Each structure stands twice: as structure tokens, then as C-alpha cells.
Amino acid sequence: MSAPEARRxxxxxxxxxxxxxxxxxxxxxxxxRVLVLEAGHGAPDAQxxxxxxxxxxxxxxxxxxxxxxxxSGAAPxxxxxxxxxxxxxxxxxxxxxxxxGPLPYASGYLRANGGTGLAWTGLAPxxxxxDFRAGDFGHGRNWPIGYQDLEPYYRAAEREIGVxxxxxxxxxxxxxxxxxxxxxxxxxxxxxxxxxxxxxxLDGRPVQDPATDGPTRLRVATTPxxxxxxxxxxxxxxxxxxxxLCQGHASCVPICPSQAKYTPLRTQAxxxxxxxxxxxxxxxxxxxxxxxRAAGVEYQTYHxxxxxxxxxxxxxxxxxxxxxxxxxxxxxxLLLASGAANSSDQVGRNLMDHPVLLTWGLMPHRxxxxxxxGSTSGLEGFRFGAARAxxxxxxxxxxxxxxxxxxxxxxxxxAELLRSGGPDGRGLFGAELRRTLGDRIGREFAFQFEMEQxxxxxxxxxxxxxxxxALGNPRPVLHYDLSDHVKRGIAAAKSxxxxxxxxxxxxxxxxxxxxxxxxxxxxxxxxxxxxxxxxHGAGTHVMGDSPATSVVDQWQRCWDHPNLYTVGxxxxxxxxxxxxxxxxxxxxxxxxDEIHRDLLARRRPVSVxxxxxxxxxxxxxxxxx
Amino acid sequence: xxxxxxxxxxxxxxxxxAEELRATGMAGVYRAVVLERAGAERLGRLEAAVTGAGxxxxxLDEEPERELARAVAHLWYLGTWPGLRVPEDSKAQRLAxxxxxxxxxxxxxxxxxxxxxxxxxxTAAQGHGSWSTAPPAGATRDADAAAPAERx
Numbered sequence: 001m002s003a004p005e006a007r008r009x010x011x012x013x014x015x016x017x018x019x020x021x022x023x024x025x026x027x028x029x030x031x032x033r034v035l036v037l038e039a040g041h042g043a044p045d046a047q048x049x050x051x052x053x054x055x056x057x058x059x060x061x062x063x064x065x066x067x068x069x070x071x072s073g074a075a076p077x078x079x080x081x082x083x084x085x086x087x088x089x090x091x092x093x094x095x096x097x098x099x100x101g102p103l104p105y106a107s108g109y110l111r112a113n114g115g116t117g118l119a120w121t122g123l124a125p126x127x128x129x130x131d132f133r134a135g136d137f138g139h140g141r142n143w144p145i146g147y148q149d150l151e152p153y154y155r156a157a158e159r160e161i162g163v164x165x166x167x168x169x170x171x172x173x174x175x176x177x178x179x180x181x182x183x184x185x186x187x188x189x190x191x192x193x194x195x196x197x198x199x200x201x202l203d204g205r206p207v208q209d210p211a212t213d214g215p216t217r218l219r220v221a222t223t224p225x226x227x228x229x230x231x232x233x234x235x236x237x238x239x240x241x242x243x244x245l246c247q248g249h250a251s252c253v254p255i256c257p258s259q260a261k262y263t264p265l266r267t268q269a270x271x272x273x274x275x276x277x278x279x280x281x282x283x284x285x286x287x288x289x290x291x292x293r294a295a296g297v298e299y300q301t302y303h304x305x306x307x308x309x310x311x312x313x314x315x316x317x318x319x320x321x322x323x324x325x326x327x328x329x330x331x332x333x334l335l336l337a338s339g340a341a342n343s344s345d346q347v348g349r350n351l352m353d354h355p356v357l358l359t360w361g362l363m364p365h366r367x368x369x370x371x372x373x374g375s376t377s378g379l380e381g382f383r384f385g386a387a388r389a390x391x392x393x394x395x396x397x398x399x400x401x402x403x404x405x406x407x408x409x410x411x412x413x414x415a416e417l418l419r420s421g422g423p424d425g426r427g428l429f430g431a432e433l434r435r436t437l438g439d440r441i442g443r444e445f446a447f448q449f450e451m452e453q454x455x456x457x458x459x460x461x462x463x464x465x466x467x468x469x470a471l472g473n474p475r476p477v478l479h480y481d482l483s484d485h486v487k488r489g490i491a492a493a494k495s496x497x498x499x500x501x502x503x504x505x506x507x508x509x510x511x512x513x514x515x516x517x518x519x520x521x522x523x524x525x526x527x528x529x530x531x532x533x534x535x536h537g538a539g540t541h542v543m544g545d546s547p548a549t550s551v552v553d554q555w556q557r558c559w560d561h562p563n564l565y566t567v568g569x570x571x572x573x574x575x576x577x578x579x580x581x582x583x584x585x586x587x588x589x590x591x592x593d594e595i596h597r598d599l600l601a602r603r604r605p606v607s608v609x610x611x612x613x614x615x616x617x618x619x620x621x622x623x624x625x
Numbered sequence: 626x627x628x629x630x631x632x633x634x635x636x637x638x639x640x641x642x643a644e645e646l647r648a649t650g651m652a653g654v655y656r657a658v659v660l661e662r663a664g665a666e667r668l669g670r671l672e673a674a675v676t677g678a679g680x681x682x683x684x685l686d687e688e689p690e691r692e693l694a695r696a697v698a699h700l701w702y703l704g705t706w707p708g709l710r711v712p713e714d715s716k717a718q719r720l721a722x723x724x725x726x727x728x729x730x731x732x733x734x735x736x737x738x739x740x741x742x743x744x745x746x747x748t749a750a751q752g753h754g755s756w757s758t759a760p761p762a763g764a765t766r767d768a769d770a771a772a773p774a775e776r777x
Contacts, residue, residue: 366741
């Protein structure tokens with residue numbers, strides 16, 4: 001391979017995560033020469049890298065999302081362990097982020113080849129049609145496109161990343177429109193035993209959401225997953241996307257041992273020869289030419305873990321078109337550091353996540369937790385409808401992994417019984433310890449309420465010349481808070497949770513108090529709550545229909561620079577209530593078509609290269625949704 | 626032989642039988658960890674306290690023994706050395722305070738998961754759809770049965 005800077009590229013893609021890997025693959029498939037620059041490490045051998053990551057995970061003290069993966073001080077990753085709550089409320093933030101808001105942005109991400117798509121949970125629900133017009137409900141923004149514009153790309157994304165799901169159930173329980181006869185590539189991932197017990201107790205029962213007049217009827221519905229289920233025998237369903245069948249290792253986050261869960265490395269394995277990946281390449285700036293076009297990027301490379309200036313060299317690469325795909329927060333940081341794309345003053349603003357309310361308890365009988373994917377079913381009835389004008393909508397995930405997200409793995413419960421269990425409060429041992437742990441851990445379950453956070457320009461990423469990382473690059477400075485709309489949603493969710501516990505006859509152990517474990521603690525209308533971050537950062541280069549009020553157009557193309565695309569969840573005007581990766585993937589595929597058209601238009605007078613892509617029948621269908 | 630001693634007190638502390646503990650393959654490693662982190666003398670005092678208790682309650686009235694007993698049970702249940710409180714002035718003992726996962730194998734063999742017939746996350750391929758079935762029917766019964774059978 002010649003040095004990346006020694007030639008001119010058709011496209012430079014910055015970031016080899018979810019969106020970047022898809023865009024690079026789509027463009028490479030159409031013959032474009034693509035340079036992918038990834039800031040983090042990449043394993044020379046994917047299979048060995050996977051085995052090393054598994055070993056790191058199993059021997060890690062804190063099995064947090066980033067724990068299996070090699071990270072570097074040269075391209076730091078924010079980690080959930082960077083945050084700690086104070087006993088009198090408030091929080092402390094260490095690590096990569098500088099946090100200056102009243103509440104913490106409570107999610108991390110991963111800078112490594114494959115990105116946060118290595119550690120993601122693998123749930124792939126579509127957004128609801130209403131989610132594209134939250135502004136009509138008086139909270140947040142409207143998208144410049146609707147569900148129907150994205151629908152063909154949802155199908156393309158479901159084929160590309162390999163989604164297992166039940167179309168009929170999604171149509172009935174969520175109200176999603178699908179074309180007649182459409183089937184997911186794979187059959188739904190089987191529901192957990194916990195889901196079945198819940199369905200028995202909850203299906204058809206009413207609960208009263210404080211924001212609605214009438215009751216909401218419950219229905220436990222399976223969730224679409226980007227992990228391998230049984231192939232769908234229905235006609236037109238397509239083939240599984242590679243990898244093994246899900247074996248229920250119960251560690252999708254942070255790593256799937258059987259590689260049944262989609263990761264961007266799977267897409268990378270299908271990259272054609274015109275795609276070149278360089279890892280440990282930290283892009284520091286997009287070069288904007290005098291005519292407003294992106295000319296290329298500047299980047300630093302570093303040696304292994306040595307983040308000393310001596311081990312760093314700087315480079316430059318040129319291309320006809322640049323795609324930033326480095327995660328919502330990194331994209332905003334890079335645009336700000338480049339002085340690019342910000343005529344609207346919206347770069348870095350509208351930072352959103354899914355604040356997650358967790359409630360947890362013990363079922364009346366053992367349900368076999370810590371088996372299968374983290375969540376296989378949910379309660380969908382609070383995601384849409386008129387109530388979203390009065391409180392943030394939310395999606396309820398049924399949590400199969402006990403109290404892990406709420407209180408950590410069972411280690412804490414073991415230590416507590418040893419320390420203070422037993423009749424004398426001095427610790428439990430022997431058969432009584434064994435019996436008590438089996439009884440309690442065996443009944444653990446949780447609900448995970450993923451709240452839609454409305455786009456608020458005051459929630460933002462900025463950079464500060466005094467705050468730099470080891471290579472001298474700016475650290476993201478965050479200001480984050482929850483609106484009253486979100487807090488009303490959280491309060492409504494807690495009320496729904498109380499009713500669910502009653503219907504289940506379950507012991508509620510939910511308890512929020514200020515302290516190290518709850519940096520997201522707050523009080524609302526006199527009651528204590530706390531949230532965790534779902535890792536779904538969004539909104540920071542918001543998509544819209546006007547250059548005056550948004551950063552990118554409906555194709556994720558910067559209004560200010562016709563050959564600079566900024567892709568990923570940062571483009572989303574609403575984070576909605578579904579896990580956003582599938583929507584990010586659909587948007588990336590849609591943008592790839594437009595990028596291809598841009599490149600063709602630029603080359604047409606002198607070249608016919610790329611014509612093969614236009615003849616692709618799948619694409620022709622997708623071109624005109 | 627010395628490992629047998631360690632297994633005997635571990636069975637008392639954990640509620641798992643000597644055979645179950647032996648089958649994990651971790652006894653020798655765990656004994657070495659305890660010797661390294663707490664010292665032979667302290668382990669000896671714990672063994673004496675536990676084996677001397679006969680049919681009565683565990684002889685763990687003294688706090689240093691009780692602390693080590695908790696650490697040994699913690700080790701078996703989670704594969705993690707939890708650390709011990711270290712006297713301020715004891716440089717040689719500083720090692721004892723540091724918590725760590727013994728190995729990925731130790732994590733896999735943690736007994737906490739076995740108390741409800743589960744597996745440590747990320748360690749066992751359980752078959753597609755296995756999570757849909759009720760937990761093993763014997764789960765409740767044999768945990769209850771363990772009480773009289775093993776506490777003697």
C-alpha cells in the first residue's frame with residue numbers, strides 16, 4: 001500500500017464505526033477509492049482480536065462496555081466509570097469529557113476500529129412514523145424526511161446488518177407500516193422465560209399513565225435484533241448476514257462470544273479492494289478551501305500506546321469528498337475544531353441521549369435471569385400517541401440480566417451478604433449463603449425505560465483551547481441537562497413501573513439516592529429519581545430543511561460545504577424511543593446513494609467510472625422511495 | 626493434602642461440597658492466592674477456627690478470621706480476590722489490599738452463577754432459544770436440600 005497521503009482519494013471517511021464502515025462499503029462497492037481513517041486501535045487479525053477482547057472482558061474487574069477493547073490515551077474514549085455521584089447530590093466527572101452542565105451526560109463511546117458498534121446491545125427497532133415529527137407535538141424538532149422516505153432504507157439496513165424480527169408483531173404492537181409481504185431476514189429472537197411470565201401476567205391488562213385520560217393496554221412484544229436468529233423461510237426474506245446463531249451468552253454488551261451480533265467488522269470483512277483502512281490515525285481538522293469545499297483532512301498517527309509527542313507524526317490527505325463518521329460528540333468536536341459547517345450556530349447543540357430510568361426487583365418465582373440477550377421483549381404502548389405532547393414518550397425494555405445495569409453484576413450482592421447478612425448482621429456463610437443467593441439472584445429482573453430526550457440547543461458540545469488531550473486535540477466540553485418534559489416522562493414511567501410491579505406481584509427494590517453509584521440523581525416534584533445513559537448520543541449536527549437552523553440537509557450533507565457529509569446519530573433531529581443504530585444505518589445507506597450521485601456528477605464530464613453502481617437493481621428501487 | 630484442608634474449610638464457608646469445589650479445578654490456584662495475599666499464618670488461623678467449630682456455628686468470632694473467611698468465600702463465588710483491609714504501616718501487606726480477577730477461568734467458574742444453575746455472562750454457549758425455557762426445575766429443590774446435607 002502506498003502512503004495514504006501520496007495519492008488523491010475519491011472519498012475520505014473519518015471513523016470506522018457503524019456509519020463509517022457502511023458508507024465506505026457502499027462506496028467501495030461502486031468502485032470509488034475510499035480512505036478510512038480510524039483514531040483507535042484495530043487488530044491486525046480480526047479473529048485473534050476477538051479472542052483477545054473476550055479474554056480482556058472475562059478478566060476485567062469492571063465489565064463495562066469498553067472493558068474488552070484496547071483503548072489509547074492518544075485517542076481517548078469516554079467511559080461510564082468516569083462519572084461518580086456525590087452524597088449530597090451533584091456529580092464528579094473525570095476522564096476524557098469536561099462536564100459543565102447541571103446533570104451529567106452519562107454515556108460513553110468507543111474509539112477503536114468498529115467503534116461503539118463493537119459494544120452495542122444489538123437491538124434494532126425502527127422509529128415510529130410519529131417520531132419524525134416530534135415538533136408537531138410541541139417538543140423537539142421535525143425531520144426534513146418522514147418514515148416513508150426512510151422505509152426502503154430500513155429494509156436495506158435490516159438486510160445489511162442482519163435483523164431478526166417479527167413483522168406482524170411490529171405492525172400490531174408498535175403500529176409500524178411495512179410493505180406487504182415483507183419479512184425480516186431472520187425469525188424473531190425467541191422471547192425469554194421472563195418475557196413469557198410477564199406476558200402471562202400483563203397482556204391485555206390496563207395501566208394508567210398519568211399523562212393520558214384512558215388506560216393503556218399492555219402487550220409484551222418481541223424486539224427486532226441485529227443478531228442471528230433462524231433464517232426466515234418466507235419468500236423474499238433474504239439470507240442471514242454471516243456469523244453464528246445466537247447462543248445466549250448473555251454478554252451482548254460488551255461482546256458477543258459467538259459473533260452472532262452484528263458489528264461493523266462484519267461489514268468491513270465485505271469491503272472491496274478499493275477501500276483502505278488506516279487505524280491509529282486521529283483526524284484533527286477538515287481542510288476547507290477558499291471556495292467552501294472540503295479539500296481533505298489533516299491527521300496524526302501514533303505508535304501503539306505511546307501518547308508522547310515524539311511518537312506522533314502528522315499527515316494530510318486529499319479527496320473529492322469527505323465524510324465524518326466519528327460519533328455524534330466527536331463529529332461536533334471535529335467540525336468545531338475545523339471552523340466548519342457552523343453558519344447556523346447549531347454545531348454541537350441539541351445533544352441528546354436516551355436517559356434511562358431503571359426499576360428493579362424480585363419476581364415471585366425464579367425466572368432464570370442472566371440468560372440470552374439483554375432484552376428480548378418490550379412494552380411499546382408508551383412510545384406514541386397524544387400523551388407525547390404532555391410528557392416525553394418512552395419505550396419499556398424488559399431486562400433479562402437481573403440488576404446488572406441498575407446495581408452492577410451479582411458481585412455486590414455476594415459481598416453484601418458476606419459482610420452484613422445473617423441473623424447477627426455479621427455475614428452469611430455456607431449452605432445458607434448458597435441458598436439465599438440462589439433464591440435472590442434467581443429472581444432478579446429489571447425494567448429499562450428509555451426516554452425520548454427533546455432537542456434543546458442549550459445541551460451542547462463545545463471546545464475550549466485550555467482543555468486538550470494527550471495529543472493536544474480538544475476534549476469535548478459538555479453541557480447537559482434534562483428538560484421538565486423529560487422529567488415528566490420519567491415520573492410517568494415510574495408510575496407505570498409501580499403498576500407493573502403490582503400486576504406481577506413482584507418485590508420492588510428500586511431505590512434512588514445521591515451517592516457514587518448514581519451520578520444522574522435528581523429530584524422532581526419532591527421525589528427522587530436517577531437515570532443512566534444508554535450510549536445513544538445524537539443531535540449534534542442536526543438535520544433540517546433550512547441552512548439557517550440546521551447543520552446538515554436530509555442527505556447528511558453539510559449545508560455550508562457541498563462535499564462534506566457528517567453522518568451518524570448526530571444528524572437525528574429526534575432521538576425518539578428506539579435504539580438508534582438501525583436508523584443510523586438506514587440514514588448511512590441513504591446518504592451513500594447521494595454521495596455516489598455527487599461523485600458521479602463531479603466526474604461525469606471526464607469519466608464514466610462508477611456506472612456499475614447505477615445499474616444495481618437494488619439501488620434503483622432505493623433511489624426513489 | 627494441604628489443598629484438601631483448604632477445600633474442607635471452603636466447603637464450610639461456601640455451602641458447596643468438596644466434590645463440587647474440586648470439580649471447578651480452582652482450589653490450588655485459590656489457595657495460592659490466599660497464601661500470597663494473606664500469608665500462611667493467617668490462613669492457618671482461619672483453618673483452625675473453621676475446623677475447630679465442629680457441629681456448631683463457624684468459629685469466626687474474631688474479626689481478622691471473619692474478614693479472611695469472607696474473602697475466601699468471595700473468591701470462590703466470583704473468582705475475584707476482594708482485597709483485605711491493610712494496616713497503615715504494613716508495607717509488606719499492601720499486596721493484600723488490591724482487588725483483582727484471578728483469571729478469566731476463575732470468572733467462568735464463579736459459584737454465584739451456580740446457585741441458580743446459571744453461567745457467568747460471556748462464558749457458556751447455551752443453545753439458541755435456551756433462554757425461553759423455565760430455569761432448571763431442580764434449582765429450588767437442590768439449593769434447599771443443600772442445607773442439611775452439607776452443613777456438618
